[in-house]
Amino acid sequence: MIAPQAPRREPAQPRVCFVIGPIGDQYAAHGTPEREAYEHHLGIFEQVIAPACERHGITAVRADGIAHAGDINEQICRHVVESDLVIADVSGGNPNVMYELGLRHITGRPTIHVGEYGQLPFDIASIRTIRYQRARSHLANARKEIENALEVGLRDGFEPLTPARVLRGLQPADRSSPSAEGGDAEGESSPGLLDDFAAIEDGLDEMTADMEAITKTVETIGALTEESNTEMLELTHANTPISARLAAVARYAQSISVPAGELSTVAGTFAERMATLDSGVRAALGLIEVTPPDERGEEAEEFLGQLMAMDESAQEGLEQLSIFGASAADMVRVSRHLRKPVKDISAAVKQMTSAITCMGEWANRARALAQSITT
Template identity: 75%
Template sequence: MKTSQTLRQDSDQPRRCFVIGPIGDSHAAHGTSEQEAYEHHLAIFEQVIAPACEKYGITAVRADGIAHAGDINEQICRHVVESDLVVADVSGGNPNVMYELGLRHITGKPTIHVGEAGQLPFDIASIRTIRYQRTRSHLAAARREIESALEAGLRDGFELLTPARVLRGLQTGDGPPSAADGESEEDEDLPGLLDDFAVIENGLDEMTADMEAITKTVETIGALTEQAGTEMLDLTQANAPMSARLAAVARYAETIGAPAGELNAVTGAFAERMATLDSGIRAALGVIEMTPPEERDEEAAEFLEQLMTLDEAAQEGLAQIASFGESAGAMVRVSRHLRKPAKEISAAVKQLTSSIARMGEWAGKARSLAHGTTG
């Protein structure tokens, strides 16, 4: 028989549903993407999720509907962990939503996923998600699907998702469920929490190697640029003809062509790994946050240290590459020979800047956990 979790049946306490998902900005200017996001997701809440919950006497609330004063981040975490039911709108794979969803999955409590068709993150594709489209008929159909999921869950219990099943097995000292216990062979092939953590560990090692390659390539481009600058200065002082200077620029463009292409490729791989690992790392940080400091093992400390160290190296690499990004536009204006390498360098700077901003969020959370602060 499959393990399941039911909602609390206390007659003196109403059942609660916390809705996690993109919120948008209600105060943003009319017509902006933030305002449109707010209106859209508010409509999903009011027209789809809240009515479905209300049908079964369940009170639904979003983060912007929390009435109590206090630290909003702490309140959200408490609602995510303690609420009887969570409905998660995973449209677009919003990082905050995926982090909160990771926290929820570990609890093993009932969770229902919804998401806009075509906007679902690939890394939770194995979990059943109720899809909707932005039409009245599709929204009504999505509401009915949530009602059906609630009816079945209230009647038969909600099935534990893989992370919760693995964690429960570790806590009780039992091994993973076998086919004889009612699990299908397909369930046995799904990754568990430890599998996910192993993937994260390997991914971080690969990102560290990427960062080292980025630093090395930046140093190579820097040395070649310095050599070319010296040559151009000599030509200028010698009052060399423009054709000689253009030839020097062409040689410089040729020499940095390969390292510029390599830089763009490595930063692309770095960014891709970052996006792939994001939700898993946030979930791992959530597990550590839920574990009392005195009960955390050495692996948890090493994991936090690795995130902080990687961020420090990435910040140094960004500082080095930023100067190339600033000069890329000027390079294009110097000669057509420099357009391709300048384009490669600009793309690399853009990818690395975006990735490191996300990494800074990991490291910030890791520092707060390592130092025993809240953040």
């Protein structure tokens, strides 16, 4: 629920709470998922979060309620980083919300998590979250829980709670605190900035190994496909019966079934690593963004370089995999024997395409940051 990293302290009375969460599209057609998301999350804001804040004299503001003119992305980042209090609706693990939440965790400022039952992202499931259901009575209970959390935090100071997984410890420890001087066992064992970069880089190394395994498997299937094509041409020129050609197709389907299954498994693992690392990588990039270029150090440059190199390799592999997937889709019309391996191949292509698109977003931000270092 509350995830600051600063030592427990008597806070100044916050006057504004910035609320981050899914917003949807108020201009979308009625009945569309985007419009339904807008109506739902507006209701959570108006019926749960805003009244709970108002009870303590705090004004709740969403991104679509920022009145000042200017770059909306810059305004949101400033509110996320600088606000005395943030309430985050983490329902569904919306990528923008998780990125903003990662930036917020870096600051160590008070943050309250809320989320719908069954919609909490795995990455932050270990952090206490005020959960709600859409029934009116459950929304009332969630509002009361937020009111209580605010009352305790404002009275006693917001309890420090280590953010989950790679988000932990991104802000260097306060050297004036007891934990920084060795008086706190948790402080001694909690990771620091370099530890987190190392943990993320280990995950990226594993993803690189996954890509290499996928490339080898595609090459194996490609070689088996060439052998099958050669055999089919020979059978066709020899005017062999259809039954003989069908038997050759069945043998081919059996030969690629194992590597096709392996391709689907490794692609799934790759996509899972991507989803697991996404919030941490975005948070690390956010930390680099707010650090002056001359203070970033070699580890930041190496991290940015790794993201860019991975993306270049992944884009090359994706191009080959897409061509391969299109060819596989044509094969399914040849015989029912090919349906299962082609299904595995198509699933792998879909998973890789989605994951590599996300990797491209990392790399684009990394290139922009690398450019800021050199200029």
